Amino acid sequence: MKYNFYAGPAILAQEVMQEASRAVVEFNGMGFSILEISHRSKEFIAVMDEAVSLAKELLNVPEEYEVLFLAGGASLQFAMAPMNLLDASMKAAYTDTGTWASKAIKDGKLYGQVDVIACSKDANYSYIPRGYEIDPSYRFLHITSNNTIFGTQYQSFPETSVPLVSDMSSDIFSRVIDVNKFDLIYAGAQKNMGPAGTTLVIVKKSALGKVNRQIPAMMNYQNHIDSASMYNTPPVFPVYVSMLTLRWIKRNGGIAGIQKKNEAKAAALYGEIERNSLFYTPTNHEDKSKMNVCFLLHDKEKEKQFLANCKSAGCIGLEGHRSVGGFRASIYNAMTLEGVNQLIGVMQDFEKVNG
């Protein structure tokens, strides 16, 4: 048995992959693979419709929002979001909480005035900034809800009258959120939703149509809304597997049920890091991510040995990102408590030998 702790693309539910595998040979009794059917076939339109309606249901998306499945990864949204929401004469606020936030800021600056109103770079992004002022005249406040690389996460969202825009790539569908606070949410699929290749966009309809610039067709949310995510050929298979994953979430208690399991997994792993004399986490206590758990050995010399032990125990993908070092355990929705306990067992055994 192997346990997948990769940061992304990441673990998906076994039953989702079994069904996806069968659909690659034959989908829905059509006599064809899901890979070779027209996106205009009634069978695929049903897949897209179900994916959209499950996303709406699971996240309790209000009527005045649209849900889209686009191609291109969340990184494309770093440009699309300001292109569609921020006129050259407007200003937007961004918080800089790590690599992805920084990239969003860089693209945002191409489309209007961007003020970085809070930043945690001074401590290697190990915390989520607090106590900053948010001028109510900002068009939006852009945040990265979970920082995959640095293992931090907004446990609650900034209280402000300014609409929020959030990259939720690494924690969408992992916890209950109030969509009403947001003008725009976007999330690459490859953590909690599906395989790499599609991006979920939730956008408030009334937030669109207020910029003067001409937007290329594929970058214009309104085009995708008008054609129900079929403006061009969508990434059929990634959307299909996302739909299967959303069904799996629904079967497993919905977001509230998943959130409870995620909290239990994170509590167990952070608890062991705290208890175990060999390890520590560089992450600020209140901001610890329930998706990506960063931790280090006090004795760096032993890193290779620990990783080797993890591997022997079937725990794969635990190398920390080079920006933080040490280890990172990504414990997304599909990671079981059993998998987390397997890792905890390796940590405990390591302490017995090296403590």
Next chain:
Amino acid sequence: MKYNFYAGPAILAQEVMQEASRAVVEFNGMGFSILEISHRSKEFIAVMDEAVSLAKELLNVPEEYEVLFLAGGASLQFAMAPMNLLDASMKAAYTDTGTWASKAIKDGKLYGQVDVIACSKDANYSYIPRGYEIDPSYRFLHITSNNTIFGTQYQSFPETSVPLVSDMSSDIFSRVIDVNKFDLIYAGAQKNMGPAGTTLVIVKKSALGKVNRQIPAMMNYQNHIDSASMYNTPPVFPVYVSMLTLRWIKRNGGIAGIQKKNEAKAAALYGEIERNSLFYTPTNHEDKSKMNVCFLLHDKEKEKQFLANCKSAGCIGLEGHRSVGGFRASIYNAMTLEGVNQLIGVMQDFEKVNG
């Protein structure tokens, strides 16, 4: 047995889908699905490297070009191409040979002066324009090599000193081409290369870096070149299946071998349309696509019956696009001569009853 004549997403080789299906359960002995492995894993880097190197080998891509696998569909390239190649002070020539060419023109106009130097709209795009002048001062001439909807195809490319830029979404890897004529070739995967979700880009290195505008990170070819198509998480599975398809092309005689088969299939089907008293093609003789064969019944009343007969014989996806009507048989690389002969059989039987 069913035969897939969909225009795209379209038929792929059976053996490719069998292998892809297995990889969705377990890839390469890793103990994980191809859907849940890191794009930074050595196993996926090997997939990307092989996909790039097979594309280079099969198309005989010269040293001074880069090959990229991007996300987002060819429609995104309608904007990316001029954004990267056309300064606001420059002018580019476009030919308008149908729906996709028209969309490319619309986005092109956002980034510089665009002159439509030839257009076949006067005859419902049933031919490829000829005999127009190409001013040598144009930055590039943009063409759509094969027009999926209207069933026309450039049998040879315009002779000009102006570098060509081509959308080859529906005939890439179907015939031998001379890449040297092009500054840029782009092609959505979902006809001859793989499933929907990735786009091949072949770009001449010296064509880049000559525009002054600031380009969003994901729209900048140079960023993707500098990171070997891993600037962000690539569409892992669509790239993997594309790699499998390129291997399959190589095993089947390479592009020259595939071209020979494609010519035989097209000759058989157009031959039958010409011979059969019930059918005709609206497409100009010299411009007939070897990928998408458009044809109609003289007696429109019998369309539904013919489609029903096709379906009974296992021939699926033959409804013509609403812009042309009638029927369209897409006979991409993976369509067998047996499949084409099955359709020809239905046409012959239909003539026996209705002729």
